[in-house]
Amino acid sequence: MSQIEIADISKTYAIGDISINAVDNVSLKIDKGDFVSIVGHSGSGKTTLLSIIGGIIGPTSGSVVYDGMDICSLNDDKLSEYRSEKIGFMFQFASLLPILTVKENVILPGLFSKKGLGDNIKKAEQYLDMVGIGDKADAYPSQLSGGQQRRVAIARALINNPEVILADEPTGDLDEETEAEIMDLFKRLNREKRVTFIFITHNLDLARQAQRQVQMKNGLLNEVLL
Amino acid sequence: MFREFTLFTLALRNLRRKPFRTGVLIIAIGLLVASILFVLSFVRRVDSSIKTASDRLGADLLIVPTGSRGAAEDVLLENKVKTFFMDKSIVDRVKNIEGISDVTYQTYLVTIVGSCCDVPETLVIAFNQDTDFVIKPWLSKELGRRLNKGEAIVGHESAFNIKIGLTEVDSVLFGNMFKMVGVLDKTGTGLDTAIFIDEENIEDIMKKGKSDLKPGQISAIFARVEKGYDPYLVAGEVEDTIVETDTMSRRDIGKDLINTLRDFSRIFSMTVMLASILSVFLVWTVFSAIANERSREVGIMRAIGAKESHIVKIYFLEVLVIGSIGGIVGIISGTTFSFFAAKSFMILKDLSSDLTVLERSSISVVSFLSGTGICMVGALLPINRIKKMEPLLAIKEE
Numbered sequence: 015m016s017q018i019e020i021a022d023i024s025k026t027y028a029i030g031d032i033s034i035n036a037v038d039n040v041s042l043k044i045d046k047g048d049f050v051s052i053v054g055h056s057g058s059g060k061t062t063l064l065s066i067i068g069g070i071i072g073p074t075s076g077s078v079v080y081d082g083m084d085i086c087s088l089n090d091d092k093l094s095e096y097r098s099e100k101i102g103f104m105f106q107f108a109s110l111l112p113i114l115t116v117k118e119n120v121i122l123p124g125l126f127s128k129k130g131l132g133d134n135i136k137k138a139e140q141y142l143d144m145v146g147i148g149d150k151a152d153a154y155p156s157q158l159s160g161g162q163q164r165r166v167a168i169a170r171a172l173i174n175n176p177e178v179i180l181a182d183e184p185t186g187d188l189d190e191e192t193e194a195e196i197m198d199l200f201k202r203l204n205r206e207k208r209v210t211f212i213f214i215t216h217n218l219d220l221a222r223q224a225q226r227q228v229q230m231k232n233g234l235l236n237e238v239l240l
Numbered sequence: 241m242f243r244e245f246t247l248f249t250l251a252l253r254n255l256r257r258k259p260f261r262t263g264v265l266i267i268a269i270g271l272l273v274a275s276i277l278f279v280l281s282f283v284r285r286v287d288s289s290i291k292t293a294s295d296r297l298g299a300d301l302l303i304v305p306t307g308s309r310g311a312a313e314d315v316l317l318e319n320k321v322k323t324f325f326m327d328k329s330i331v332d333r334v335k336n337i338e339g340i341s342d343v344t345y346q347t348y349l350v351t352i353v354g355s356c357c358d359v360p361e362t363l364v365i366a367f368n369q370d371t372d373f374v375i376k377p378w379l380s381k382e383l384g385r386r387l388n389k390g391e392a393i394v395g396h397e398s399a400f401n402i403k404i405g406l407t408e409v410d411s412v413l414f415g416n417m418f419k420m421v422g423v424l425d426k427t428g429t430g431l432d433t434a435i436f437i438d439e440e441n442i443e444d445i446m447k448k449g450k451s452d453l454k455p456g457q458i459s460a461i462f463a464r465v466e467k468g469y470d471p472y473l474v475a476g477e478v479e480d481t482i483v484e485t486d487t488m489s490r491r492d493i494g495k496d497l498i499n500t501l502r503d504f505s506r507i508f509s510m511t512v513m514l515a516s517i518l519s520v521f522l523v524w525t526v527f528s529a530i531a532n533e534r535s536r537e538v539g540i541m542r543a544i545g546a547k548e549s550h551i552v553k554i555y556f557l558e559v560l561v562i563g564s565i566g567g568i569v570g571i572i573s574g575t576t577f578s579f580f581a582a583k584s585f586m587i588l589k590d591l592s593s594d595l596t597v598l599e600r601s602s603i604s605v606v607s608f609l610s611g612t613g614i615c616m617v618g619a620l621l622p623i624n625r626i627k628k629m630e631p632l633l634a635i636k637e638e
C-alpha cells in the first residue's frame with residue numbers, strides 16, 4: 015500500500031453559470047520517501063491538487079487515502095490533526111502572521127499540535143540558520159523581503175517533523191544560490207528522514223531534480239515516465 | 241519569554257495591533273461595569289437601609305402626630321433633623337387600646353449652635369428609660385447602667401462629628417451642661433446621628449427656655465403588639481380611636497421613601513440595561529470587523545493545523561482580556577464614583593445604612609462578571625464566524 019493513494023479526484027468550481035474543472039479525474043500513488051515535482055501552466059490545477067492532498071480543501075469527488083485513512087471522510091478536528099501531524103505545507107503566497115516574530119511564526123504549528131512546542135525553539139533557530147536568516151529571528155515579517163518570508167515559511171513547514179512536505183513554488187522569489195541550498199535541504203531530509211516531498215515549480219531544471227515528475231494541463235495529470 | 245509562547249500570546253498580540261480600538265473597547269466595558277456597580281450598590285443600599293431601619297427600631301407600631309408621618313420617617317430613616325409634637329396624654333390612650341403590649345415614647349429637640357448649644361445642628365432624643373425598648377438594645381453594652389440626669393450618650397455617627405471617644409468632651413445642650421458618657425452602637429438608622437438623654441432632663445431644659453418645647457409634649461410613641469394580634473389592624477384601631485395621630489406599622493415605615501427610591505432604582509436599572517445592550521452591539525461590531533480583517537490569518541492557522549477550538553480559544557482570550565481589564569477599570573472607577581456620589585447626592589447621603597464589605601465585594605464580583613459576560617455575548621456570533629474561516633483562504637493571494 016502506498017503512503018498516499020489519490021483515486022479519481024475532481025474539483026469543480028462554479029462561478030456563476032460556468033463551472034471549472036480545476037482538477038479533473040486525477041489518480042496518483044505516492045510512496046513514502048518519494049520526491050515528486052509538479053509542473054504546469056498557471057491555472058492548470060497544481061495548487062488545487064496539492065491542497066486536496068494536504069487536507070486544505072476537499073475534492074468534489076474521488077478519494078485521498080493516507081496510510082489507509084480516507085482523509086476526505088475525516089471530521090474537522092481529525093482533518094486538522096492530519097494537517098498538523100502529517101503535513102508540512104508551504105503556500106504559494108505570503109503566509110506569515112504579522113503579529114508574530116519570525117521565530118514565533120516558525121514555532122507556531124507546535125501550539126496546534128498534540129506534541130506541543132517541545133524543543134521547537136531550538137529547532138526553529140537551527141532551521142532559520144539553515145535557510146540563511148538566523149539573524150532575523152526576532153524581526154517581524156513586515157521587516158523581511160518576500161524571499162526571506164518564504165524561507166521562514168519553509169522553516170515553519172519543517173518544524174512539526176511532517177511525514178510529507180507539500181511545497182507550492184517554494185523557491186519562487188529566491189536567488190539561484192538559495193534555491194540550490196533549499197533543494198539540497200529538501201533532498202537531505204528526503205534521504206535522511208524519508209520525508210516525502212511534493213513540490214510545484216515553474217523551473218524545469220528544478221523539476222528534473224525530482225525522482226518523479228508530473229505535469230498538469232487543464233486539470234488533467236500526466237506522469238512523465240523517466 | 242519563549243517558554244511562555246501560548247495561545248494567550250496570540251490574543252495579546254492581536255489586542256496590541258490596534259491599541260486605540262482596544263482602548264475604546266476597554267473604556268466602554270469599564271464604563272458599563274462602573275454603572276452596573278453603582279446601580280447595584282444604590283439598589284442594595286436602599287433596600288437594606290429601609291429594612292434594617294424599620295426592623296431595628298424594635299417596635300411594631302410608630303405613632304406620631306397627624307401629618308408628621310413623613311417627618312418621622314425622615315428622622316428615623318434618613319438622619320434628618322426635624323421635630324413634631326403631640327400631647328403626652330396620648331401615651332396612656334394608646335396603652336388602653338386592645339392588642340397593645342408595650343409602649344414607650346420619645347421627645348425630639350433640635351440643637352442650634354450658638355444660641356443654646358455648642359454642638360452643630362443635631363437631633364436630641366429624650367427618652368423614658370423605664371419603658372424604653374428602642375434605645376436600650378444599643379445602649380446596654382456600652383454603658384451597662386442607666387443614664388443619669390446630666391448625662392448624654394451619642395449616636396455612632398454624631399460621635400465622630402463631635403469627636404467623642406477621641407477626647408472626652410462635655411457639651412452644653414439647651415443651656416445645660418451634659419456629660420457625654422458613651423457612644424451608642426451602630427444601629428443603621430436615623431438614631432446614629434442623634435444625641436440621647438433621659439426625659440428627666442426636660443424640666444431643666446425648659447427652665448432655661450432655650451427650646452421651643454412646651455410642657456407635656458412628646459414627639460413619637462413606639463408600641464409593641466401582643467402576640468396573636470395583627471399589627472395592621474391594631475394600627476387602624478389606634479388611628480380610629482385617637483384622631484390626633486398617624487400610625488404606621490413596621491412594614492409601612494418608609495413606604496413613601498421606598499417607593500421614591502424604587503423608582504430611582506428602576507430608572508437606573510433601565511439605563512444600565514440600555515448601556516448593556518449598546519455594549520453588546522459595540523463588541524459585536526468590533527469583532528465582526530476583526531473577523532473580516534483577519535480572515536486570511538485564521539485560514540492560515542487552520543491550514544497549518546489549528547482546530548476550530550484553537551481559534552475560538554484565541555479569540556475568547558482576546559475578549560476575556562478586554563472584559564477583565566474593563567472590569568477592573570470599572571470596579572475602581574465605579575467604587576470611586578459611588579463613594580463621591582454618596583457624599584454629594586442628597587438621597588444617598590441621608591440613607592442611614594452603608595454596605596458591608598461582603599456586600600461590596602459581591603457587587604464588585606457581579607459587576608465584573610456582567611461586564612465580561614456582556615463582552616462574551618457580543619463576541620459570540622463574530623467568533624462563531626471567525627472559527628468557520630476556511631483553511632483554503634491560506635492558498636489565496638492576499
Ligand SMILES: Nc1ncnc2c1ncn2[C@@H]1O[C@H](COP(=O)(O)OP(=O)(O)O)[C@@H](O)[C@H]1O
Pocket residue numbers: 027028029034035036054055056057058059060061062063
Ligand atoms: N476558490 C476558487 N474559486 C473558483 N475558482 C478557483 C478557485 N481556486 C482555483 N480556481 C480555479 O481553478 C483553476 C486551477 O487553479 P489553481 O489550482 O490555483 O492552478 P495553478 O496552481 O496551477 O495555477 C483556475 O482556473 C482557477 O481560476
Ligand SMILES: [Mg+2]
Pocket residue numbers: 060061062106182
Ligand atoms: Mg498555484
